[in-house]
Amino acid sequence: MTLPAARYHILHETIYSYESPVSLSRQLLHLTPRDCTWQRCLAHQISVTPDPSSARERLDYFGNPVRELAIEFPHDSLSVHAESTIDVQPHLPGGGLTIASPPPAAHADQTQLSACLHTSPAWEAVRDALAYGARPVLLEASCFQFESPYVRVKHEFAAYAQNCFTPGRPVLAAVQALMKRIYSEFEFDPEATTVATPVLRVLAERRGVCQDFAHLMLSCLRSQGLAARYVSGYLLTHPPAGQPRMVGADASHAWVSVYCPELEGGRWVDFDPTNNLLPDTQHITLAWGRDFADVSPLRGVILGGDAHELDVAVTVTPVGGVSGDVATS
């Protein structure tokens, strides 16, 4: 039998208002949710104002849908309105898709998860399986093993992660410990960083937003020789009791996914250091890549415009009743 999937309607609106007209604009959009074993996109539509001079869709290196837009005439603003309806199925390691019994209760789920994390292979074995000379060559993981524009491989990160990666520790348990450490030692502070803040500074100042924590955790994992990718997506946040869900209150989100061979039900396991949890049906995956630069929702180059204002609003609404109700912190 199938497990209950959570269904969401997602609205992601982006509006640029330019001080003076932009004469030429090219944008790359990572706003179309990719399909994966636990997630299916039922409906999706992107509308752009003004009407672009050209638009085209293709898949990027990592298999994410990417839309290319060009606006080759003067315009004062650009608005991109992406709408999706998505089913997400439970996919926690140890539970998830292969289980044929009735849906487990939350606590049973947690027990199973914990067991799975602690029976995963030792982190050194995973590292060695990814090293040069090991066979078979794990190319799909190897893409996510090295430095990328926002992720550094340096001894500072290895040192920070070291006490989580004790000898022989199961890799997923070690990664969970690292996630917990980042969650407890770093402060969420939207004012502290920008998209240009280097991850070394995030490590030094111990504050930032979800992207920063994802990049930091990736830097730590890759500095240990592991493969880990950046996941861009959305997170359902619960309104305070008795209040209606506020439109636009939700934001785009980012977390990481770690490569773990020999694991049943999938070789990649998601970890969300911003919330200290393993993503399940409350996280909706948009795209993954080496870091933010590969999958930023809108990446563009404009000619003209002077200063601009940017408004982004994301609304994630559960559709048709209750979602898989796992506690979040």
Added chain:
Amino acid sequence: MPQSLLSTYSQKTDRFDEMLAADGSVRPPWQAFLAHLATATPEQMRHRLDYVRRRILENGVTYNVYADPKGTDRPWELDPLPLILSSDEWQELASAVTQRARLLNAVLKDLYGPQELLRDGTLPSALVYGHNHFLWPCHGVRPAGDTYLHLYAADLARSPDGRWWVIADRTQAPSGAGYALENRTIVGRVFPEQFRDLHVQHLAFFFRELQDSLACWAPRSSEAPLVVLLTPGPYNETYFEHAYLARYLGFPLVEGQDLTVRRDCVYLRTLIGLRRVHAILRRLDDDFCDPLELRGDSALGVPGLLQAVRAGNVLVANALGSGLLESAALPGFLPGACEKLLGEPLAMPSVATWWCGERAALEFTIGHLDELVIKGSYPSQNLDPIFGNELTGGRREEMIARLRARPQAYVAQELVNFSQAPAWGSRHARQLLPRGVGLRVFVAATPTGHVVMPGGLARVSAVSNARVISMQRGGSSKDTWVLTDAAVNTFSLLKHSVGTADLVRGGRNLSSRVVENLYWFGRYAERCDKTSRMLRVALSRLVDTGADTLPALASAVDLCRVLQLLPTVEAEVRVGTKVKTVLPELSREAQILAAVCSSEWGAGLAGDIRRLLWVATQVRERFSLDNWHSINRLQHQLQRYSEAVSDRSQHEVGEALAFLDQVLLTSASLAGFAMDNMTRDDGWRLLIIGRRIERLVFLANAISGFLRLPSTRAPGSLEWLLELTDSIITYRSRYMTQPQVLPALDLIVFDEGNPHSVAFQLQILVRYLDNLARLLDAPRDEAMRSALLRLQSYDLARLEGKAFIQCRVCDPCLDLASILGDISIAAAALSDRLAMRYFSHVGDISRQTFAS
């Protein structure tokens, strides 16, 4: 052969000697050349050296080394003696580098395609996925003919046993081919007989093959393919070469902002609109080429270029992403890749290389640190080569710790003993000195196979026992002579036969940026001329200090002030080591000298000359070599004069006058080139319009200022006004009298036949602007026409019968002055309109945006 030639040339056992065999005898390919050197007189050699030096200076062959205090002006060194290679030796070498070009192309095809080399472990993924020059967005893009490397260069060195080794691969935008060409044109003329008698192979056909291949692989279209050379701009260390090659190959030299992508096609912005570009020979690093998909922090690239490449609408040579193969770690894996991809053994070895990402290699490296040089695996590390034998004590331990902590980031290479070849000792004539040499060889891909440039850039170390040869470390270069037994291919690119379909007229490929710079070149050239003339008028009256010239001096200085040529408030003037403050009333002399050249960089005539030179470098490829020589001369004159000014204890008026004379002479030759030596295209039209607008503004301001100033009513002033407007000869031949106000003003304001009159400028401007409007299909600009009418409406009879000396400043003069003032304002407004309509708005650069 006289021993004196070889008295300072010592053979060494630890390195190969290009000229001498082990027994001390001269190798066959060198014999004839050396015999000639032995008979050449010291006088002859001195002339040859002088010729080389002069040509280099004049051609502006500069190698702009970053962080060099002399900046962009350091001349490129060239040793007159060629490196000579026999035909047999060359054939072996050429076939080996051809194989390597094929191999590297196949490696790129695999890495940007199926990645079999990674899947089967032939190459470590760390060297590809971890390398910041692996351009992920370029994966899956297949270039025409599966050709990734259109131009490839290999740096070779010869080991003591005489074998050639590859020490580095240049795969993304190899530099040096243009310098090799330049060296050849100079050295070929230094030793013309030897060049001919020895059957030295020519280079030109190599460049034709390159041209033809680009045209062949460019996307098809109904028009002749337009190929451009993309440069990062004048601040790049090899910009001279970009300009030189662009001119030689006949490709427009463009910067990123000259190009734009529309509907997946690349276009050049020109005065007449967008022109489709079919192929781009790039000298811009590949990750800078497209800020949309590659490095976003770069303003040098063309947003959307990769989309145009992906759509197959433009050829980029070399293919984007080819820089990956310059990785220092790669050579160690090439033998395996060669077997796998080509099914044959690698013909020429690479310098022994160990990638520390392999455990055994790491241990070997640590054990043999003294014999190795350590390099970074990834360019993002910005690591300078570290010589193991220079590491002592703690630094050695620290290096080993770094190697162990992140082994895959390091590569160890064997130290290379370069072979040695003779260089001409410039200090002690007639003596050959042993110098380390390396050879950069160039290979072009063509649809029918690879072609090797028969020659190359020989790089020479500053000392005999070199371990690193780099132009950025004070090296020099040589021409390379490859001898042949067969007939020499004397094809010249200049004789390339052009069919009627290839005929191009009118310079439609001018970018808007080039046109803008040509316009300002015209304006600054004229401004320098007029400012020099005004200052010379004042200074020469200062030297000739008779009592009768004093009033004329006073009026000339007054006009200088009206024209804002003098330091307005107080200016600092360096006198010797001290800095003095000059107050306007203190010394006329100091003020005028400060107007020529002051310590303030951008001020005065010197500032205008510097602006002129800067604009000239922006459009360097547009000038003929002779024209460029004049520009270079101006630069040297300015440099010499400003050094003299800051060194001497005193400003010398005589020196300043001599400098002004030089500037005026050079300025006259620039004007001559503009009139006589440049093609009449739209760029030229705007250059001339720039000159005319500047001259009009100057004349209108100077004459109206003159008419308004009471001091000009003194004797001698009308003379200098005629001198200032370069009209004194005409005046004397017409009137044979002392200058009088009516005929003088008629000549310099109203006479439409005098190229130095206000009316003449207006007429010429009307003509050129009408022409331009017609050619570019733009509306006619009426401002100059109505200015001319207004001027013609002035009744000259109002000045009749006036003795200027007794005249006070009254209505007839003031009315004319006000007409001239309005003309000056109208001319400035015209300049703004031209800028709005035709120029590229250089300040407008693309910016990256992100939203999450």
